[in-house]
Amino acid sequence: MSTRNYPELTLRGLRAFVAVEETGSVSDGAKRIGGSSSGVSQQITALEEAVGAKLFDRHSRPLKLTPAGQMLQAHALKILKAVANAQAELSEHNLTDLPKLTLAIIDDLDTSLTPALVTGLQTRFKDCFVNAYSGRSDHIIELLQQRVADICVSANIPEDIAGFHSIPLVREPFILVTAKNLITNKQHILEELEQAPFIHYSEAIPMGRTITQHLKRVRFNVPQKFALEASRSVIALVAQTNGWAITTPLNLLDAERFISEVDVFAVPFPAFSRQLYMISRALELGNLPNHLSEECRHIIENQVIPRFANIVPHMSDVIKIIKS
Template sequence: MAFTLRQLSYFLAIAEGGTVSGAAQSLSVSQSAVTEAIKELETDLGVKLFDRHRRGLRVTHQGQQFQRHAARILSAVADARSSFGDNREAATGSLNVGVTSLVAGYVLSDILARYRRAFPGIVLSANEDNGEYLEHLLVGGELDVAVMVISNLRDRVALQAEIFETSPYRLWLPVGHRLAATEGIAIADIGREPLIMLTVDETEENTGRLLSALGAKPNVAFRTRSVEAVRSLVATGAGIAILPDLVYRPWSLEGDRIVSRSIADPLPVVQVGMVWRRGSGLSEAARDFIALAQSPRLARLRL
């Protein structure tokens, strides 16, 4: 039996939330319907998509590979649905987009590709910078919209934000680490482990703040602006990292394996979304850009 769009929708909902109950609630269906759909999908594909543990489900390596394909399929379906009745080919104009470093390679690339396919007549330019400066450009009217981490949005009076993705913090470990066999690791168990600290998008500030709130002082072994460097350093045993699941990939560039584990202590989530100047009267190009970014999630809710 070939897999269905509905099964893809259920799969992505679990992959994002980590639980069957959360997926069922977001999709307004029963938990049994979600569970059965995932069983059928795994049978059809012949692979195990999730590892089951006490606190929910974790996407396997094969599941992560399939997740990218599933997201592209549903994005294409959403684009196809919204194309009817539109005169996209005739749309012209320009769109200036800002992006913060953490989300540039993990969120924006897919949105840009889909937008350019849908609106080839729009001249689109994208600028990467830190969140504080992007807010300044938005307020000044130099950017139409920004794709950024909005958990720490400063000017919530002048700026309006629309969340389209949330990502929990997780612990990255090398294979064979003493904590790698545990799920739901307490901050206290990390102790004085050397920490590889990512310094983009206020990640260092946020990580230090959450560790301090839980009574732990970070033992920073290395600071870097490169997510790939974090992956390589963690994979080779130089330290551990606490980063949003958004940027997790199970392999370093050298082909070494990284494992990701949940943290038992309550942690904040990273919110990624669209930001624009409040009351600015968005251009049609900007409105279409925001709607297109939301379309995969909306497509899942409609299926």
């Protein structure tokens, strides 16, 4: 009596299956795992032959699991989690021979965070070449998604968050920065701001878009005559035009040399804030992102926060470390 040789379940196939289920399409699933649509389709077909049943309802958009697919999903997640845990433990040993690591740090923290992190990494991995980029949040995320960077610190997180590991580091409020002595009466601060030039972050960057959206929410409409990307330029123009801007403590630190020419206040309308994250691709670097996130928190708590408290004493406690 002849026996039929059925395809075996493979980790590659299970990863493709989970990616398609979570994204709802073969093409998006392929993008998530860095493969081709045809390759993912072949993996799904092989899985269906292995289990002897269809796993997806091909007529639904997005794709939906069949009862057999729902049953396989529960097992697939358990298997992939067990494999990920094993890989993480093994990678801890293998990282001692890490040949190269590329960081991408939001430019607000570049001068205060990058040197300390790079020094710590070279102490930890003596033969590792450490490369570092800095830039705005959206560009940094692109570097991570394009595999140019291995780990990044950003105020943005990838839209396809399932393929990445994001660790919250710090939360900071948006603050008001005005030219020196621009505000003469804090009881009428909004009226005084309406009469002065508003120096805006360009809406081409996430910072500018966040500020614009909040001003719309609180219905504070002011004409925009200037839009810049760099914090140093924004704060310098605030001082030169007798104007004002909305920024954050970390961005103000980036323009520290202008601090004697400006005043700093809490925003005179409902407060808003942003968070910074350490982000890495999931399952690739073991516990290294967790170790680096602790180092980041230590640097921010012991170096960055005291530096801001020194230049803006009345806001010494506004930057908050997010504990793991």
